[in-house]
Amino acid sequence: MSWNFLTPEIPEASLMLDCRSDNQYRESTIKGALGASFAKKPFGSGPQSMAKLSGFIEDVRNRMQKHHGILIFDEGQGMYASRLGWLLHSAGIKDFLILSRKFEDLDKSDLAPGTETLDSAPADKPSTFQGICSISHVQVNLTKVQLVDVRTPEEHEGKLPRMISPEPGSICGKIPGSMNFDWRRLYDKKGNLRPRPDVLSAIRSMGLIPERPTILYDFNGARSSTMALVLTRCGYKHVSVYLGSWMEWRKSSLPKQNYKVWKP
Numbered sequence: 001m002s003w004n005f006l007t008p009e010i011p012e013a014s015l016m017l018d019c020r021s022d023n024q025y026r027e028s029t030i031k032g033a034l035g036a037s038f039a040k041k042p043f044g045s046g047p048q049s050m051a052k053l054s055g056f057i058e059d060v061r062n063r064m065q066k067h068h069g070i071l072i073f074d075e076g077q078g079m080y081a082s083r084l085g086w087l088l089h090s091a092g093i094k095d096f097l098i099l100s101r102k103f104e105d106l107d108k109s110d111l112a113p114g115t116e117t118l119d120s121a122p123a124d125k126p127s128t129f130q131g132i133c134s135i136s137h138v139q140v141n142l143t144k145v146q147l148v149d150v151r152t153p154e155e156h157e158g159k160l161p162r163m164i165s166p167e168p169g170s171i172c173g174k175i176p177g178s179m180n181f182d183w184r185r186l187y188d189k190k191g192n193l194r195p196r197p198d199v200l201s202a203i204r205s206m207g208l209i210p211e212r213p214t215i216l217y218d219f220n221g222a223r224s225s226t227m228a229l230v231l232t233r234c235g236y237k238h239v240s241v242y243l244g245s246w247m248e249w250r251k252s253s254l255p256k257q258n259y260k261v262w263k264p
Helices: 022-027 047-066 079-090 135-140 196-204 223-233 245-249
Strands: 015-018 070-073 096-099 146-149 171-174 214-217 239-242 257-261
Touching: 015 047, 047 079, 070 079, 079 096, 079 223, 135 214, 135 239, 135 245, 196 223, 214 223, 214 245, 223 239
Parallel strands: 015 070, 070 096, 146 214, 214 239
Antiparallel strands: 171 257
16 A cells, blocks of 8 residues: 555544535434535634634544544545545544445445444634635735645636636636646546655756745645645645635635636
8 A cells, every 4th residue: 555544445443534425424324424525624824713613623632542543534545535534634633544445335234324423512712624714814924934736727827727627607717826736637537546756856947946845725625635645645744725725715815827717
């Protein structure tokens, strides 16, 4: 296995978190798994969003005391399992694995209808997340970091507001000074993460400096979480995800490049 955060197995006694939708979870999930569709929700970087996020992470932290590690899964090596993994990593919880097998390929004897969804109360005081940064941090450090947009070229160039289900009237564009690395380059044709040497070669072709601080963004902080997990395993230091990403930035009065209102 090229990546040490992936596993094809379902570890015994692990806390299992299903990042698919509530409907998918209720219909069928791995026996004993908890519904964690919270990972699919969009987040800003303001105090209210961070309080909700902190409450969720603390709930997971408390529950994992009765288990041996955490197993995260979605449809299969997807961006929302990676997003939850990066959030845990940023909160100092490193004992987690992401299921590498696709959900549709799991043995039916391991599955059952989901019965318990995590519904965590917001924290009274937001936690500190080392790998997450706010819109103000991005604004102040625009010229001091490597800012990488991991969306598709069409999104980066202002031709589409988002990859999936673009809405007419939405704002297209990018954060000024950002370079583009299409996150799809991380995967092979079967939807599996490519071997580490291949991914490292693709990343190096972009000219990223491992020692320099790097901030990643996409539309809602999900695709960039996959990239963050990969970069840290490739030796890159000081990697952060701008969780609000383009969804938050586009609504602000901050400067934008390739600005356009999408009209199909």
